[in-house]
Amino acid sequence: MFTHIAPGGSFAANVAHEEYSYKIEVEEVEVWGCGVDNARDEQKRAWEWERREAERRQNVRVREDLEFDRALLEMAGIIGGNRSGGSM
Numbered sequence: 565m566f567t568h569i570a571p572g573g574s575f576a577a578n579v580a581h582e583e584y585s586y587k588i589e590v591e592e593v594e595v596w597g598c599g600v601d602n603a604r605d606e607q608k609r610a611w612e613w614e615r616r617e618a619e620r621r622q623n624v625r626v627r628e629d630l631e632f633d634r635a636l637l638e639m640a641g642i643i644g645g646n647r648s649g650g651s652m
Contacts, residue, residue: 565586565587566586566588568583568584569583
């Protein structure tokens with residue numbers, strides 16, 4: 565959704581004095597990358613690490629003490645609203 569807020573709003577040179585909106589539907593996106601080969605390789609390694617981490621986290625074993633396990637996962641930043649993963 566593109567919204568023009570008068571006066572000036574989205575474009576400083578715009579002379580329209582009223583507010584209006586356009587609904588925009590994106591059908592295709594083309595993504596380009598700029599950089600050197602080693603940056604691409606580093607990104608591939610990071611993606612592979614993230615994939616392995618996601619698989620590892622899917623196999624977290626939950627014990628009988630659910631409250632303790634939940635607190636431990638929250639402190640690690642894996643679940644919950646505070647996902648900073650700080651230290652204790």
